[in-house]
Amino acid sequence: MEKMTFIDLFAGAGGLSEGFVKVGFEPIAHVEMDAHACKTLETRNYYYALKKANKLQVYYDYLLGNISHEDLSENVLNKLNNVINASIGDNNTNIFNRIDELCQGREVDLIIGGPPCQAYSVVGRHRINKLEQDDPRNLLYRQYARFLKRYNPKVFVFENVLGILSAEEGRYFNNIKVYFRTLGYELDSRVLNTSDYGVLQNRKRVIIIGWKKGSGFSYPELVAESNPYTVADILEDLAHLNPGDLNPVTKYAKDTNEYLKKYAIRSDVDFVTQHVARSHNDRDLEIYRIAIDKWLSNKERLKYADLPERLKTHKNQTSFTDRFKVVDIDNYSHTVLAHIAKDGHYYIYPSREQVRSLSVREAARIQSFPDSYYFEGGRSAAFKQIGNAVPPLMALRIAEEIKGSL
Incomplete structure (x- = not known):
């Protein structure tokens, strides 16, 4: 059987993607504007390819500094570069064309991603007193929606900070829900704390999950786990x-x-x-x-x-x-x-x-x-990627439940 597929938008270093890969989803494409994060995504792809080929020692040689990144790449057979280093914006034609090539006729089962959240963060709003009406980051959900319209996935996962709930007295969050529903999706949202899913960090995030109307899907029951570790x-x-x-x-x-x-x-x-x-x-x-x-x-x-x-x-x-x-x-x-x-x-x-x-x-x-x-x-680029990431263990729990439902 073919694996279920997904597109990862605003991918960052791949924390959200990692959870879905771990449970068997196949990434068709990762779209990310930061060049360092894109190289991180490529390196992670090589890790999985070499693991599948029972050649992980090659990957470890790279980590040890014994071989270069180019040498690492050359050891991966049949590699398909699915990392797209591009900014998602008003003109996504090149991104769409590249994803179409990568699809190779396959359907897209899932779209995941979290648009940059600075425009919704409490600190950001404190700094500028109010959200600027013309700040393009406020409308990135519409860019996300363009991919939903083009690839028509069964399910989507949209992650963001808590501030998205209260930004402009809740109008932005309501606009997001209304807009996604006009595209033929039902959706629901939860505030999840990563510490409930094995992550040793208090980190609350809004997770919107949407599904095609009439599909019988519903928001998965993400039961909090006992986490006695520190x-x-x-x-x-x-x-x-x-x-x-x-x-x-x-x-x-x-x-x-x-x-x-x-x-x-x-x-x-x-x-x-x-x-x-x-x-x-x-x-x-x-x-x-x-x-x-x-x-x-x-x-x-x-x-x-x-x-x-x-x-x-x-x-x-x-x-x-x-x-x-x-x-x-x-x-x-x-x-x-x-x-x-x-x-x-x-x-x-x-x-x-x-x-x-x-x-x-x-x-x-x-x-x-x-x-x-x-x-x-x-070091600084790594810290930035880590700080912006969705914790993979929480992503894993979301992915497990979605896979079971699909």
Whole structure:
């Protein structure tokens, strides 16, 4: 039997796609405007192709730095480049033409994706006071809808931030629902917290699922799972790390644990990549030590106004007072955002012995990416991709239920 197929729009690094691939859906195309994320998607495609061909050692040689990305590509037989590096906008002709080629006569069963969410985010609205009426990001759902009209999938999944519910007093969200219904779809939405699906992070997202009218489909029952694990389960097997260490490959420091095995986070080899953290200046390190001590001693968050004057660099001491935040090792992490690419102040490692911000691999694990997932483009690009991603474990649960219903 042919696999059910999907198109991934606004694909990012592929977190949403990863869940659907894991349960057997076949990606016809990933459409993404960021070049680094596109290379990440290509690398992930090579991983799956080499795994299918029982040639994973080639992939691991790439991670170890023994071969180039070009060498990696040359080891993949019958590869079909389904990653489209393009911006979805008013003229999607070239994207449509390329997807038509990739379809090879097959129907599209599913379209998934989440348009960039800055226009709907609470922080974004605070910064500009109100949504600009002419901001094109507010209408990206209409671009998403163009793909629904052209490929007529059985089901679609549309992911976004909570702010989409309240933007312009709910008008935008209502417009989205009305517009999708005019295309012949019924739909429903839920606010899902990733921590209910194995992700060790409190991250709430709006998930709209739509289906063709009269198909008998309905919004799947996504039952929350017991999740007794904590961030400690993510951190304990990774090597001690100093800020600014430049080791692209490190050995695991301990044996695996129940969480890492249950959710297939850890690789089946003895090394891990991208366990690298940014360097910090002396002032920031001193602030980190204060924040870590307050949190580990009393579960108390550092407030910027309480810092010694010599450590303050901002005049504004009333907004974003928790700009320095330690990750809770005894619980789930707070939400990982793309801002982690700019600085690590909001993601301080929870240990007096390792005074630094999170490494790329630690952030990826908090987002539930497996250790075999490699993010291209360097450290800052990797952080950005991770922060923008849909956690694969939540995507997996959505994909399982949709597959069962279809």
